[in-house]
Amino acid sequence: MNDNPYAAGAAYIDGCYMPIGEAAIPITDWGYRRSDVTYDVVGVWEGRFFRLDDHIRRFRASMQKLRFEPTEDDDEIRVVLNRCVALSGLRNAYVAMDCLRGRPKPGTPYHPTYARNYIAAFAIPWVWVMSPEVQERGGHLVIAQTLRIPPDSVDPTAKNFHWADLTRGQFEALDRGADFALLLDSDGNVTEGPGFNVFMVIDGVVVTPDAGVLEGITRRSVGEICEQLGIPHEIRKVSADEARNADEIFLSTTAGGVMPASRIDGRIMGNDRPGPVSTRIKDTFWGRRAEGWHATPVNYAAATDR
Amino acid sequence: MNDNPYAAGAAYIDGCYMPIGEAAIPITDWGYRRSDVTYDVVGVWEGRFFRLDDHIRRFRASMQKLRFEPTEDDDEIRVVLNRCVALSGLRNAYVAMDCLRGRPKPGTPYHPTYARNYIAAFAIPWVWVMSPEVQERGGHLVIAQTLRIPPDSVDPTAKNFHWADLTRGQFEALDRGADFALLLDSDGNVTEGPGFNVFMVIDGVVVTPDAGVLEGITRRSVGEICEQLGIPHEIRKVSADEARNADEIFLSTTAGGVMPASRIDGRIMGNDRPGPVSTRIKDTFWGRRAEGWHATPVNYAAATDR
Numbered sequence: 001m002n003d004n005p006y007a008a009g010a011a012y013i014d015g016c017y018m019p020i021g022e023a024a025i026p027i028t029d030w031g032y033r034r035s036d037v038t039y040d041v042v043g044v045w046e047g048r049f050f051r052l053d054d055h056i057r058r059f060r061a062s063m064q065k066l067r068f069e070p071t072e073d074d075d076e077i078r079v080v081l082n083r084c085v086a087l088s089g090l091r092n093a094y095v096a097m098d099c100l101r102g103r104p105k106p107g108t109p110y111h112p113t114y115a116r117n118y119i120a121a122f123a124i125p126w127v128w129v130m131s132p133e134v135q136e137r138g139g140h141l142v143i144a145q146t147l148r149i150p151p152d153s154v155d156p157t158a159k160n161f162h163w164a165d166l167t168r169g170q171f172e173a174l175d176r177g178a179d180f181a182l183l184l185d186s187d188g189n190v191t192e193g194p195g196f197n198v199f200m201v202i203d204g205v206v207v208t209p210d211a212g213v214l215e216g217i218t219r220r221s222v223g224e225i226c227e228q229l230g231i232p233h234e235i236r237k238v239s240a241d242e243a244r245n246a247d248e249i250f251l252s253t254t255a256g257g258v259m260p261a262s263r264i265d266g267r268i269m270g271n272d273r274p275g276p277v278s279t280r281i282k283d284t285f286w287g288r289r290a291e292g293w294h295a296t297p298v299n300y301a302a303a304t305d306r
Numbered sequence: 307m308n309d310n311p312y313a314a315g316a317a318y319i320d321g322c323y324m325p326i327g328e329a330a331i332p333i334t335d336w337g338y339r340r341s342d343v344t345y346d347v348v349g350v351w352e353g354r355f356f357r358l359d360d361h362i363r364r365f366r367a368s369m370q371k372l373r374f375e376p377t378e379d380d381d382e383i384r385v386v387l388n389r390c391v392a393l394s395g396l397r398n399a400y401v402a403m404d405c406l407r408g409r410p411k412p413g414t415p416y417h418p419t420y421a422r423n424y425i426a427a428f429a430i431p432w433v434w435v436m437s438p439e440v441q442e443r444g445g446h447l448v449i450a451q452t453l454r455i456p457p458d459s460v461d462p463t464a465k466n467f468h469w470a471d472l473t474r475g476q477f478e479a480l481d482r483g484a485d486f487a488l489l490l491d492s493d494g495n496v497t498e499g500p501g502f503n504v505f506m507v508i509d510g511v512v513v514t515p516d517a518g519v520l521e522g523i524t525r526r527s528v529g530e531i532c533e534q535l536g537i538p539h540e541i542r543k544v545s546a547d548e549a550r551n552a553d554e555i556f557l558s559t560t561a562g563g564v565m566p567a568s569r570i571d572g573r574i575m576g577n578d579r580p581g582p583v584s585t586r587i588k589d590t591f592w593g594r595r596a597e598g599w600h601a602t603p604v605n606y607a608a609a610t611d612r
Binding site: 011013020023024025026027028031032033034035036066067098101110111112113120122124127128129130131146147148149150152153154155160161162163164165166167168170171174186 | 319329331337338341434454458459471474
């Protein structure tokens with residue numbers, strides 16, 4: 001038995017720490033009520049954050065793009081994230097940071113600029129976007145009819161909860177007996193899926209879409225691994241047909257790393273198992289993680305501070 | 307002094323009633339974390355709901371489109387909404403109903419279909435989208451550069467919190483010294499603004515966009531009033547140039563009724579005050595409301611039940 005009240009997860013909301021079960025957003029907050037919020041997620045694996053500074057830098061950039069001005073600076077956010085993990089005691093954790101618009105002050109005009117923005121964060125046990133079992137056989141993907149929300153409506157590089165298109169895509173995937181949807185843009189090019197970037201292996205070259213996507217940090221790590229392994233790689237437009245005919249496909253996300261697929265729109269790729277290039281990149285990714293690549297150790301002693 | 311603990315508002319979440327200040331959504335709920343939620347808002351004015359059944363019918367249709375299955379049926383939702391207003395004792399109230407996706411059960415796959423959906427609702431003091439002072443001089447509008455999220459990504463007829471485009475538009479409006487943004491679709495036609503439908507008066511005809519918009523219930527009421535007053539009206543595409551050159555423009559929403567504008571992209575319409583057709587429709591709207599048009603009296607005795 002674990003008598004740590006934070007064992008299921010620890011949260012921080014607007015200056016206060018609490019067990020995850022008590023962490024909630026006021027129903028009238030625009031962060032919920034207009035999804036007027038940005039966020040980021042960093043992983044902790046075996047007691048170490050992965051690319052912590054890169055995630056905090058992207059979170060700050062997202063806040064600036066959407067004109068959020070919380071009181072916490074980057075160093076304070078780093079302290080908050082560490083403390084959430086330390087309180088929970090988790091060695092493998094999914095660590096989220098949100099910035100919410102807040103609520104307008106009474107008597108001010110009805111406009112987002114008059115609300116006081118604030119930070120929320122939490123650490124919970126590690127979440128696999130694709131379960132280890134599915135990773136073993138390779139994910140089954142479909143290209144959804146639903147199109148990804150375009151960048152001239154919502155900037156995909158500022159991480160956001162505008163997921164209705166992705167959720168609709170996931171229902172299409174379920175209805176077609178698959179695991180995950182890939183969404184296209186209105187020109188028929190591949191963008192991304194619910195919570196992940198996508199890579200195609202085509203004639204020995206690893207390609208990933210250049211536009212209409214989150215600039216994923218695991219996506220960037222895949223580029224660095226390709227560089228190190230001497231695998232040619234390109235960031236460019238990828239048509240739906242190229243995806244349907246790719247030799248291999250894999251996905252990348254903080255909450256899962258490198259996740260190979262084995263089917264696309266019912267077509268079996270290779271021998272219905274993760275392909276050789278995907279597997280090599282996945283194994284290199286986790287091997288380098290084990291070596292401490294881009295790692296920042298969690299300071300668990302912070303749990304007993306103050 | 308008011309010693310009613312619900313005086314600031316009353317809420318219902320997943321079976322429980324509480325003062326509005328205690329009403330909150332778990333930070334891990336997909337209703338917040340993926341904006342996987344639909345909602346509706348009905349107004350109470352002088353102790354009477356306006357078009358209550360129409361709002362509940364649209365809420366149910368939104369839930370069905372997005373595959374939400376809460377336990378409450380329409381009669382139970384009607385009881386919940388009435389009880390929130392009755393507990394608060396408010397005579398003029400903004401009454402919201404949400405259906406949230408919920409959280410997945412532990413051990414089930416990572417997919418929205420495995421979550422338990424639930425209803426939240428609340429009544430708070432009436433909110434004016436456009437303050438009475440601004441209604442008096444007429445709202446100042448701008449046509450935003452940001453485009454409305456298209457229907458092939460997110461269905462605008464299923465009321466949702468995907469407002470990042472509308473919020474971005476509101477920042478554009480503020481930067482240009484205006485009150486409200488109107489958003490276009492990718493073909494350059496007018497859609498809607500943050501929380502309202504829009505009407506143009508062009509050569510004596512009242513026109514409102516036919517696509518890419520919420521099918522507003524106040525919008526429908528405007529059509530009925532035009533019918534009764536013998537004012538020609540059309541639901542059709544409206545280009546940005548038609549809007550910029552319109553004789554009059556007015557907005558419609560539950561939280562404000564019929565709200566006239568007086569400027570568009572810096573151009574003054576008429577004499578820089580609400581135009582005659584807009585004013586006639588607005589006055590008729592509130593006049594008919596006072597007569598009990600489409601009204602359902604709140605049963606305030608429900609506050610003392612059970």
